[in-house]
Amino acid sequence: MKKSFLIPLLLFCCPLAATAVEQQEVQDSVREAVEWRHHLHQNPELSFQEYKTSSYVAELLSSFGSIEVLRPTETSVVGILRGGKPGKTVAFRADMDALPVQEQTGFSFASKTPGVSHACGHDMHTAMLLGTARVLASMQKELPGTVYFIFQPGEEKSPGGALPIIKSGVLKGVDAIFGAHVMPHAPTGSIGILPAGPASSSSDGFFLTIQGKGSHGSMPQLGVDPIVTGAEVVMALQTVVSRSVTPGDMAVVTIGKFQSGNAPNVIPDKAELGASIRSVTPETRKLLEERTRSIIDHVCKANGARYKLDYELGYPAIENNSALRELAKKAAIQAVGEKNVFDAPRIPASEDFSYYGQVAPIYFMTISSGDGPANHNPGFKADDAAISNGIKTEVRIILDYLNSK
Ligand SMILES: [Zn+2]
Ligand SMILES: [Zn+2]
Incomplete structure (x- = not known):
């Protein structure tokens, strides 16, 4: 992966240049994230069998430089980016597992594994968080604090992959944890700001x-x-x-x-x-x-x-923190513009992201992935075009959190 040596120099000389540099990094990362997404989509793995997926993620994270890569459980990956300045610790979580669903999307990059596909869009989550990690790794020297990138297995299969990661102790000291899920039924790339309090059932x-x-x-x-x-x-x-x-x-x-x-x-x-x-x-x-x-x-x-x-007892409801909601909403508006951000109603489904509330305050939002059938349907088609806004929003949320009092 090529990176301009000018980036740290610009950041060092002039903090105002960070936005332009950030934008360039985002553009490059989006281009790559689309390719990563296609690879992940073509090679789906079921819950707790994400061996190739987690190796792929770990290798990419290592290639970004500055990121320490941990494997707290068999098929999980946690990347830790320690910024050049002291500050808080924030985490963002993506899930990686696919479903036992025969894909019917007609995608040119459809699943190569019969009966298994990314019908819930976790390939999008993984690719976007990789893109976010790439952007932030390029800003390491100026980063005030530490970022954890959590790549979680087994969200689709109770008791889920979140608890074993939490129990491993790797997230000790994390101050806030964010997560996002792609959903259809809103313009592609719009960010759904879920409510404070219960955000799922x-x-x-x-x-x-x-x-x-x-x-x-x-x-x-x-x-x-x-x-x-x-x-x-x-x-x-x-x-x-x-x-x-x-x-x-x-x-x-x-x-x-x-x-x-x-x-x-x-x-x-x-x-x-x-x-x-x-x-x-x-x-x-x-x-x-x-x-x-x-x-x-x-x-x-x-x-x-x-x-x-x-x-x-399955997954508990997600309890969204109200201060983190406000921060995420402002960050999303700054990242993708007010017209692309909306107040989303509570999601009826359940998510094991809720367990991260045992570690720190949490916030979960949605990223609209275009029209079409709902998640888990064989025809669920998440649009690549959502990746750009996803990465921009994730990067902005993490930077705003680290820069907040
Ligand atoms: Zn699902
Ligand atoms: Zn899902």
């Missing part, structure tokens, strides 16, 4: 087996009917949101699976149910679990049925 759920007692359909008194019991469970659970959750507080209880029986004249011996349960605050999340457990227990007992309940 937690994603929990349960698997329930109701054990009844089989019988002839004409002799229900000799059995314990798991279908009737299950139906009562389903209906009683509808009262959790309508009667127990404070009106206006977001909560969802969806029973998406109910399987039992094979014949009209047979009372089966068991029923299997599955549910998806979502909320945005820890208090409501706890309430939903308590009420769900209690209802299942009491309804099953009242019907004389036994049960086995596996209640699974």
